[in-house]
Amino acid sequence: MLGVELELTMSFRTIAVLLFMLLAFASATAAQERYPALDKEPACQTLVPTAAGGPRPQNPDVIVLRFLGVANYELAHRDNVILLDAGIDTLSWWEQSGVTPEMMTKDVDAILIGHAHGEHLWDAPYIGEKTGALVVADPIAMRWIRGTGRVDDKKMATVKGLGGEKFPFNGFTVEAVLGHHNIVPDDYMRKDRAAAAAITLQPGLTPEQQVHDRRLGGMVPTTPEERERLIKEGTIAYFFTFDNGFTMFYTDSAGPTTDPERKIMQGKPKIDVGFIPYYGGELAIPITMEYVRLFKPDVMLPTHHDGHRNRMLDMPLGPLGLAIRNEFPKTKAIAPLLRTPVCINTATREVYVGN
Numbered sequence: 602m603l604g605v606e607l608e609l610t611m612s613f614r615t616i617a618v619l620l621f622m623l624l625a626f627a628s629a630t631a632a633q634e635r636y637p638a639l640d641k642e643p644a645c646q647t648l649v650p651t652a653a654g655g656p657r658p659q660n661p662d663v664i665v666l667r668f669l670g671v672a673n674y675e676l677a678h679r680d681n682v683i684l685l686d687a688g689i690d691t692l693s694w695w696e697q698s699g700v701t702p703e704m705m706t707k708d709v710d711a712i713l714i715g716h717a718h719g720e721h722l723w724d725a726p727y728i729g730e731k732t733g734a735l736v737v738a739d740p741i742a743m744r745w746i747r748g749t750g751r752v753d754d755k756k757m758a759t760v761k762g763l764g765g766e767k768f769p770f771n772g773f774t775v776e777a778v779l780g781h782h783n784i785v786p787d788d789y790m791r792k793d794r795a796a797a798a799a800i801t802l803q804p805g806l807t808p809e810q811q812v813h814d815r816r817l818g819g820m821v822p823t824t825p826e827e828r829e830r831l832i833k834e835g836t837i838a839y840f841f842t843f844d845n846g847f848t849m850f851y852t853d854s855a856g857p858t859t860d861p862e863r864k865i866m867q868g869k870p871k872i873d874v875g876f877i878p879y880y881g882g883e884l885a886i887p888i889t890m891e892y893v894r895l896f897k898p899d900v901m902l903p904t905h906h907d908g909h910r911n912r913m914l915d916m917p918l919g920p921l922g923l924a925i926r927n928e929f930p931k932t933k934a935i936a937p938l939l940r941t942p943v944c945i946n947t948a949t950r951e952v953y954v955g956n
Contacts, residue, residue: 636660639953644677645944646955651677652684652728653704661772662845662948666874668937670698671720672853672904674876681770684712684734685839685851685876687725692817693810694803696907698939706731711768713775714738715853716782716836717745719821726751737768737777741827741835762837762861773843778865780838781856782831783888785881793882797914832856840865847947850896851876853904855888858895871897874945879906879916886924893925893932900952901925901934902943 636659639645644665649655651665657677658665665677670691676683689702702724709732714722722742729736730751735758738746743759746752760766762779806814823831838852848869852862855878866872875898879889893901906916918936925934935954937943942955 636663639663639944639946639951642944642953645942645953647942648699648940648956650675650700650705650940651682652707652709653700654707657682658944660946662946664945664947666902666937666943666945667940668902668943669700670695670907670939672715672876672878673721674851674902674904678773679771681710681772682708683770683775684709684728686715686721686853687712687728688720688722689724689728690817692720692814693806694814696939700940702727708732709734710770711735711737711775713839713851714742714746714837715780715851716831717742717821717823717827718831719817721853722746723817723820729756735768737775737837739831739835739837741823741831742821744827745821745823760837761834764861764864773841773847776840776842776865778838778840778850779834779859779861780836780852780854781833781859782836783855783878783880784832784857785855785884789882789884793914838862843947845947847950848872849874849876850898851904852878852892854878855880855885855892855905857888858891863895866895871899873947873950874898874900874902876902876904879903879918879921882914882916885916886921889921890924890928893929897929898932899950900945901932903934903936906936 642658642663643656644658647655650667651657652675661679667675669675671688672686673688674685689700689705691697706728709728712725712729712734714725714737725736726746726749728734733756735756736746736752737758737760740759743757747757760777762777766777768775836854841849850872875896877889877892879885922934925932935943937954944953
């Protein structure tokens with residue numbers, strides 16, 4: 602009789618577990634059906650960033666990602682608007698993004714800075730001042746941000762990325778992770794820039810453009826000692842863990858992977874989205890693939906890949922896409938156009954790329 606009772610008990614438990622799983626699935630399905638499909642989601646049908654007044658995603662499980670040039674991305678999720686880097690203003694020889702720093706002050710909750718090179722942070726103080734956003738950066742970048750006097754001390758968080766520096770938001774948590782700046786040889790990059798200048802069909806810069814570029818180029822000064830430390834101590838990546846288990850990793854410079862980056866992946870077979878750097882001409886693919894092998898993202902979005910007219914040769918995404926497909930055929934490598942919404946349902950993992 603004891604055996605029969607045990608069998609019945611186990612059967613009831615099995616049925617209860619199956620019923621619970623069925624109810625959970627039905628509840629999740631019903632929840633998704635309450636909201637528009639990704640191709641009907643208003644935030645996925647516009648080129649206007651949420652920080653510039655565009656709509657937030659209606660579905661609380663959806664994230665909207667927008668590439669804004671160089672390594673700048675916007676993340677919109679629930680009531681959060683996060684800027685990943687804040688170099689919104691553009692040098693004259695860059696492809697123009699169609700947004701200005703003044704436009705990007707409607708709604709920003711946090712600005713996460715990768716490192717203290719101007720194109721990654723020169724608009725952080727202005728946007729932080731106008732929006733009250735939390736500004737997170739390494740000590741070198743934060744020295745400059747603090748020196749502008751535009752961001753409240755309570756809204757600045759200095760991080761080193763060595764573990765435990767976490768920031769909670771509605772629906773997810775962000776942890777700072779020490780990265781490594783790119784180490785592409787200067788001689789190689791000089792040849793790359795000379796080649797770009799030699800083949801460009803673009804006219805020279807106007808006097809006004811030259812003044813504008815000198816202002817931006819000199820906006821974030823660093824000392825020789827800081828420039829040396831920036832390579833190994835002043836580049837910060839960010840790891841996102843959503844409440845439902847969805848994960849993302851962002852970094853804005855293509856150096857070799859670091860011990861903290863490897864540590865944060867311990868026990869994780871893969872991540873859902875990787876913002877992976879792709880920079881350095883023909884030298885870039887092996888560096889980028891080192892990140893892809895470590896994080897194994899289901900979706901890969903490149904950072905720092907866009908060519909800048911007569912400044913550097915364009916980084917072709919085709920060879921990188923083939924390298925990723927050959928080794929990780931399930932990874933989707935997406936190179937979105939400027940301001941194009943990349944929408945992902947973090948519950949179902951469905952991906953939609955707008956126009």
